[in-house]
Amino acid sequence: MENVLGLRCIHCGKELPAKTGIFTCPTCGSKDGILDVEYDYKRINRLNTRKQVENSKDFSIFRYHAFLPIQPDTPRPHLRVGWSPLYKPVGLEKSMGMSSLYIKDDGQNPTSSLKDRASVIAVIKAIEEKATTIACSSTGNAASSLAGNAASVGIRTFIFVPSRAPQGKIAQLLIFGANVISVQGSYEDAFHLSAQAIERWGWYNRNAAVNPYLVEGKKTVALEIAEQLQWEVPDWVVLSVGDGCTIAGVGKGFQDLYRAGWIDRLPKLAGVQSEGCCPLVEAFLKDQPWVPSEENTIADSIAVGVPRNPEKALRAVRESNGTMIAVSDEEILAAMGFLGKTSGIFGEPAGVTGIAGLKHLLAQGTIKPSDKVVAIVTGNGLKDVKNAIAAAGKPMRVEPSLTVLIEELKKRGIE
Amino acid sequence: MENVLGLRCIHCGKELPAKTGIFTCPTCGSKDGILDVEYDYKRINRLNTRKQVENSKDFSIFRYHAFLPIQPDTPRPHLRVGWSPLYKPVGLEKSMGMSSLYIKDDGQNPTSSLKDRASVIAVIKAIEEKATTIACSSTGNAASSLAGNAASVGIRTFIFVPSRAPQGKIAQLLIFGANVISVQGSYEDAFHLSAQAIERWGWYNRNAAVNPYLVEGKKTVALEIAEQLQWEVPDWVVLSVGDGCTIAGVGKGFQDLYRAGWIDRLPKLAGVQSEGCCPLVEAFLKDQPWVPSEENTIADSIAVGVPRNPEKALRAVRESNGTMIAVSDEEILAAMGFLGKTSGIFGEPAGVTGIAGLKHLLAQGTIKPSDKVVAIVTGNGLKDVKNAIAAAGKPMRVEPSLTVLIEELKKRGIE
Incomplete structure (x- = not known):
């Protein structure tokens, strides 16, 4: 990551190296001590010019690899993330x-959500840290995107969702083979339980605010x-x-x-x-x-x-x-x-x-x-x-008869 | 359409011009007389070489415009159809x-289905024929793709679906503002009713087998x-x-x-x-x-x-x-x-x-x-x-407590 200078706490300004295991500022704690990734912009321009990006045939987020905090040689999930219309x-x-x-x-x-952009980075960082399990809490989309991207490279996931998460998102998680824990409570409850479990088992943490990447x-x-x-x-x-x-x-x-x-x-x-x-x-x-x-x-x-x-x-x-x-x-x-x-x-x-x-x-x-x-x-x-x-609203229910259809359309003023 | 030679009946071989209003072979009838679009391949190669396609920056089905039976200047729906991963x-x-x-x-x-590839062509052909309404019967995906592509250019749609069509597809249709007719019967019933209605009102026909495009x-x-x-x-x-x-x-x-x-x-x-x-x-x-x-x-x-x-x-x-x-x-x-x-x-x-x-x-x-x-x-x-x-299957339902989670994972043999 020659493009990355390091991490900086958004609360106290402390500078830290971008290294394995460093997620939040040790001084400010895991709640306030959220870190920002800092780049060497001259180095970015040496790695990749704007013109080169325009000519890139990689239509995924990796066309911007010079702006990403990942090692160039880490294997990437095959799913095509980004370059949405x-x-x-x-x-x-x-x-x-x-x-x-x-x-x-x-x-x-x-x-099917923006969260894929974060999850694919989480999976790459987990691979760089040699993690075999990733966990997160999520209202749904971060979860399904993590489950999908992790499945594509064979990494196990534990996903904590609040009980209200819609069926479509739950279905995605299950199809992707995630271990889905439906926490009978709010997002806050799901977040807390995931944090405890991540600490207990040492899983890689994809909770978005905590993980600076x-x-x-x-x-x-x-x-x-x-x-x-x-x-x-x-x-x-x-x-x-x-x-x-x-x-x-x-x-x-x-x-x-x-x-x-x-x-x-x-x-x-x-x-x-x-x-x-x-x-x-x-x-x-x-x-x-x-x-x-x-x-x-x-x-x-x-x-x-x-x-x-x-x-x-x-x-x-x-x-x-x-x-x-x-x-x-x-x-x-x-x-x-x-x-x-x-x-x-x-x-x-x-x-x-x-x-x-x-x-x-x-x-x-x-x-x-x-x-x-x-x-x-x-x-x-x-x-x-x-x-x-x-x-x-709901569709118009009609018996298979043209006469009935003509009637129904008339009733609704459609011609 | 200088690339198109004409239409040919797949049943009797009769040749017909690729013109407004010609959908099926008049000799063989609308059931058997399905037509094939025939191309001038030399003309295609003059319009566009393989190398030119490789360098095209159009990442949609229109990178292959030389192989498509559409006028080059017909307005196109804005949705990005094709170039799936x-x-x-x-x-x-x-x-x-x-x-x-x-x-x-x-x-x-x-x-979210392959059917967008056909529906975007249907919408373009409807525009070429100055139609203001398009109709089709569908098990669901042709319908939702037609509704979406038509909505993107402001064309009205009537969609006939069998009563069993899943909720996700119905939701798409309704959101795209289609007139959705849930036919209380099979796909065959929906197809027949759509055919009758298309004839009755003179709507543009997007029924896939009938429309050669x-x-x-x-x-x-x-x-x-x-x-x-x-x-x-x-x-x-x-x-x-x-x-x-x-x-x-x-x-x-x-x-x-x-x-x-x-x-x-x-x-x-x-x-x-x-x-x-x-x-x-x-x-x-x-x-x-x-x-x-x-x-x-x-x-x-x-x-x-x-x-x-x-x-x-x-x-x-x-x-x-x-x-x-x-x-x-x-x-x-x-x-x-x-x-x-x-x-x-x-x-x-x-x-x-x-x-x-x-x-x-x-x-x-x-x-x-x-x-x-x-x-x-x-x-x-x-x-x-x-x-x-x-x-x-279903997610694991867990109260927000680490002790409960540990128990539940143990029960399932997960570590």
Whole structure:
């Protein structure tokens, strides 16, 4: 890792070497002492120029290997993670009254969520540390992406999920052969039990906030957005926020590109939570320390009452001159519908929460209709069919007869 | 379409122009008179060389535009269809005792199935014919892919699905704003009602066997396999068979490449159905005309008792010196599990039916362990979570306590 200078505590600034077994700052402890990976940007540019990246035939996150904290020769899982499509859906754009709206559909990853970007790095780091078992707690997507990526290289997994995790995510875990522990309690309970078990058995820890390398995987979504826009940075990047790691990753990605001289400005970040669980939005808007919240939202992936990476997340939004906002579950369900209808993109509730927030921010005037905006869809709607049906209603049931069909269509005013 | 010579009836050989409104042979009728698109291969090579394709930065089916029956200037839906990953999963390979096994994961398409390849062509042809409404009947995947691709360009859809279609596929349709008609009956009933309604209202017809252009979209999976293997054709391509259109498309793709001089031999095709619904396997093995069958299988996407494209499908398998085989639902469920566990790939039941068949064909000696084999996974497992859970069991439910967890793991012999 000649590109990596080391790790730095985001709390006290202490510098540590990027070495086996170092995950959090020993001075600040595992809760506050979250570490950042620091790079030698001159070295990055020597390893790989922007031009070389543009010509790379590797359409996965590894086209940005010079920005990743992994050894070049560590075996990689075969799943194709990253290089998800960036769409400019004109129907959606028009319906929102905008002129430059892009959707980054990260549901198009191997296990159908953005979390694959972090999990593939976790698996590579586990291989580098010669671990044979990886564990994590997750609201679902981190879990299924870890299980899938680990299965692809034959590493055992233990996954702790809260009892409310939707069936689609549970099904993925089981199919990938994970040891799935459904913790009868909240995400907080699942997180605690996983931490105890990881310590007890010495498993490799994929808990996103604790493991400093995972944000580095997540940041690749920002690198891709920049390249897919020919390095013309958008005014805003809008996305949902749970634990805080993903928005921290997006911020890190743009920062890295800026420091390496590949882009000439930074986008503002807009973080969106659900009203039923928005500790980070409240902390941001009130400019006060965050307080734990209930986890009362259909957007299960971002129902995180005790966020694990609050400091990195808030720092990323503030440094970008961005903003945060909360939306209702009804607005989230409505966003699933209007996104699907106008663009053919199907996001899970947390996946479209950013788009629901964008609507608000446009109405508020915070984001202008002429701004160049990228909204990230973080997970595929097939992961949570129950809520999709709640969002979109039911099919018309018809006996196999044309006469009956004509009647039914007439009743509904369809011609 | 300077690359297209015209259409030819696969039954009587009659030649017809590739023009608006011509779908089936007027002499043979809409059931038997299925048409094939014929190309000028010299013209294709003038439009686009193999080298130019290799250097194309368009990572979608449109990198093969010279092989597609569409006008170059017709607007295209924005969804990124095709260029799905071709994996060489060593864990799976080892568990099957093989040395050269590839998986083409077509669940990694915008609406999570291979059918996107056909639907995007249907939408383009509908735009060329100035249609504002498209309709189809489908076991689910053709439907959701049509609904998604049509939504992306603002075209209205009417979708006829049999009552048994799984919830995931229904949810997709509704989210994409389709008019969904759940026909209380079999696929055959849904197909008939759609045909009547299409005639009654003059909608554009996306029924795969009837519309000659859809197989041309499906064939792109073969073009990609060839390119991803550096034009070194595999010995076998194995996949599931329902209506017969997909395997016909795979056959057509390799034939086109061969005739254009891009590959120097053809792979054998192995078509796999479920024992509960295998009219084409029986016709193939007995060398007799096919007879309608019950639709008694969990693999809903291939539960087609009255196949709509039997002739093209059987011809493709026979011309390739390939074979067909039926597997049980238990074998299909088992394939979901061992594929997921050893490779991190999650296929729906019909999606992994080819892999279940491959296991049989290896045991029979029809396919040798040293053969170079590509198995196509045709759809994502998230589309049918119920069967995934049936395949993989349930999670371990644990109270949030380390002591309880230790007990539970001990009980199960996990350390």
